[in-house]
Amino acid sequence: MAYTALYRKWRPTRFEDVRGQDHVVRTLTNQLNSDRVGHAYLFCGTRGTGKTTIAKIFARAVNCEHPVNGSPCNECPTCRGILSGNSVNVVEIDAASNNGVDNIREIREEVKYKPTEGRYRVYIIDEVHMLSTGAFNALLKTLEEPPEYVIFILATTEVQKIPITVLSRCQRYDFKRLSLAELKSQISDLLAAEGVEAEDTAVSYLARQADGSSRDALSLMEQCISLYYGEKLTYDRVLDVLGAVDQTVFSSLLRCVLSYDVQGAIHVVDELLSTGRELTQFVSDFTWYLRNIMLIQTEDPREDVLGISRENLFMMKEEAGNMDINQVMRYIRILGELSNQIRYASSKRVMLELALMRMMQPAMQDDLDSILDRIRSLEERGVASPDAARYDAERMSAAQPAEPVEQRTIEVTAATMEDCKLLAADWEGIVEEQGRLLRSILVGTRVGVSDNDSLSIYFKDPYFFSVADKTGRVEEIREILKNKYDKEFRITLKCLKVNEATPRAVLGKTIPGIEMEIEE
């Protein structure tokens, strides 16, 4: 069966059918009913919230021969002409592709003439922020003295780019993103009208993915029902179509992060990739999952507010109970940064893994949240060592300069070749003493000494090398060695080239070529 685009099919043609913009609709219909229509409107707001839809309804309403409560009748010849796109009275311009001064001059020529039929000539300029400076100036001249039969409706997603001179000439309307409940009711109604049966969790998921945009809700819904046409829309099918992940994956990943289980987390990412999941989407879903955990911590929301099933809510409550809110907020911030970077990154997997490492390793971050988080992790492991406590105290004092903190001064001299050799002999033991995360990064590394008395740490595994390199481990290691030897080591991280790598089992304790350097 042929399938018409839902977005077109269900685009509202009357004010009553527009969702989520009651404040805009009310003001506009009041103006229409009292015959006090303005000449310049500015519609601002996120994409897919109904700006052009309302502009088009308004354009018909001002010209309609028999309007009904402010809405166009959509049946009179004028309405029909506009609906079919044959009327010269309503002109839609996409400023993204017609942004020059000439395009606007053309309009200024046209508006000199009264419309031959209907009362108003309406210009809808979409993405108006794309106009060039010259075009804005030309437009401003028309806005300053508009003929009484002309209405401009400017629509934009980026109101901050509109010159103040233009803003001051327009009645401004801010379109809001649709709430989860509004989107859910929109989707449910349309599914019912299409005769498609759907699970409640499926509807919630679609609403959440639409992220405030009515248009996105429709196009996502369309993707799902066109693939499973005539079948019931289940949660699983929606996940399948949108390439999303089941909640249990988030849960297991979060549990790995909370228990500092690096290998476990990497394994979860492995499985995700093996099932062909899109990592950008995954990051956004995982962020949402944590946002829900935060909601659970602060209030006691119902499962439909969160858009999840009762079983999942139960599972999440358990997780929420094991975390404190600062920790969750820190995770959300890390993922927020990640989702900005990952979209265009070529190595999405490495970036996701690095972010997971950052979540597991609070010591890398300087903000107060991560200090609290670090103290929590130390307490949990029962290893609140004096060093770690001092480290935290120093960082605390950086964050809160008013608090005087006792400082321990160490005499530190630069490490010599002899010190480096001593350290090389101890290296394996030093690695063993470290916390779980640093240990798992450093296990299997070897140290070598260069002629300029600097220490090189050699990684066999490019992955752990990049983790150590990108998360600033050098500083941490330098600090550890300084405390241990009272010496300042110059450290470089190096990764062995692929053809130099030897399987761990064969390698034993030495890396050919490096051992010699150490022994000189």
Ligand SMILES: [Zn+2]
């Ligand atoms: Zn009409």
